[in-house]
Amino acid sequence: MATNKSYSVSRKKEYRATEYIEAIRSGNRFMLAQALTLLESKKNTHRVLANEILQGCLPFSGNAIRLGITGVPGVGKSTFIESFGELLVRKNKKIAILAVDPSSSLSKGSILGDKTRMDVLSNHANAFIRPTPSSGTLGGVAQNTRESMILCEAAGYDYVIIETVGVGQSETEVAALVDCFILLMLAGAGDDLQGVKRGIMEMAQLFVINKSDGENTKKAKQAELLLKSALHLFPVPENNFLPEVYKCSATDKTGLEAIESAIEKFISKTKENGSFEINRTRQNLHWFDVQFEKGLVSRALQNHDLNALRKKLRSEVETSKLNPFEASELLLNQIGLK
């Protein structure tokens, strides 16, 4: 169990991997944040150090409940995560919150709506909040989130909550990261469940209708019934856990206890029937592939001659002497893969 052992840390000092690992494991939030910054860095020395830290943390990872939370903009993800997070920290759980999409509410990038969010949680000793790096491809950000998750787990967090926006391809990425996926919805916000697609619905284990309060209560009840009957159309999932529907009000803080119980029940049931492990193994295989592909490209480009040819071909693409397809064929032909 991690405690907040007081470390004397300095922004100037350069720490070794073993120092990072020890500090992270002892619950030092500053060093955890620093290590996450190293993970995001594009600088080679940073990446080397980050990889060492990652390797050192791996044996101590895997013990958190990995929770994905998604839903279209306006569904109240920030408020839900804040209220639900407060419930968890009140119960003495340590929680880490990460975001996958740059457009997630955690990243606070909206131009006119720069409210400070998650006021309470961000000041709580048991909560660690980390927005997404704003650059990089979605796949890259997801991989980075996975690595961040491993460090948070080594730091002893009981829950790692991963936020995403629920309308794009990012759900596939998040499904490759989490044990349990919660889809937040609104009652009556549209004629087709707010554009949520079948593919996303099939990934979720828990559906939560948010803003079930005030004059919305009746509509939320109707949405619950509609959703339950829609879910009957789905085949029984591999993990044998029939998706469940809950209602809550994140602002009124009602319905949250039931959601926590549902998560705990889901985790224990899937651990019992083995599907928890099957899911994590499948995720590991996915990350093996991703890691290999990324590594292959980066190693190939370390070759001096290849890099020189790449530069030459790029300039020929720039001057329209070659199209991208021809140029990449020429570059690939130069590589002797044994």
Added chain:
Amino acid sequence: MATNKSYSVSRKKEYRATEYIEAIRSGNRFMLAQALTLLESKKNTHRVLANEILQGCLPFSGNAIRLGITGVPGVGKSTFIESFGELLVRKNKKIAILAVDPSSSLSKGSILGDKTRMDVLSNHANAFIRPTPSSGTLGGVAQNTRESMILCEAAGYDYVIIETVGVGQSETEVAALVDCFILLMLAGAGDDLQGVKRGIMEMAQLFVINKSDGENTKKAKQAELLLKSALHLFPVPENNFLPEVYKCSATDKTGLEAIESAIEKFISKTKENGSFEINRTRQNLHWFDVQFEKGLVSRALQNHDLNALRKKLRSEVETSKLNPFEASELLLNQIGLK
């Protein structure tokens, strides 16, 4: 210019690349659709044929206006594309409509909202509509969309319209595909411009406030003013074209002519000042990188020994003897890159 020369085509017959290319260039929609299916295929023989077709079409591509259209779910993308598309085909323009996200309205995947969309357009001889392949990573789908675009251009379409959902990372992908990016918005749908992030706003050249009709008219006017003042906060873009704001009602079919003029003005202005070509060149460099990375992985995995080791390592990840990071390092070390 493509015409609808009548071809005797059969689903059973296998055509050669040259036959596809000739048929596509002469405006044969069936053969175009077949070629796009080949592009999406995972079968090796299909991919080889598709690449030949692509190479043959490349010299005849590049002449369409490439238009990206995005916006959060509920903003009315389908209706806008249908109404705007009708305006274009009435003016004798040939238009092709492609989607990048599987969750786009074109893919029609919503579980309770399976309306048939784009009734008028989908039956018009000058319009060609193609939903996104439902599988694959976002990056892969975007690359596929690029290749589809090239075939549509060779078929003589004047506009290629690419639809995406406006909340995730897919905008970065679309920015790498199009000449002009339109962001659809709604008046008063939220306190922060419906969760649209600064990054996405910086990518758009035209902002269109949709549903400016009936009792919404006043709110749309207010949103227009708000948006215009927000846009003043942005630096002048590289292309020297200050983003413009328009209002329309896709259902009432008002305001659409002005949008068409704005697009034409944007294209001619950026062609004049050279930024049109600069943008396309930058996109080509991006696709050169993507193509190279994809090709590298696929060539490496053609090696028998490497594939055997990969299989062995996968089973060790499966049985938790190795973590994904260790396994990928071992696999990478096996590759001799010359």
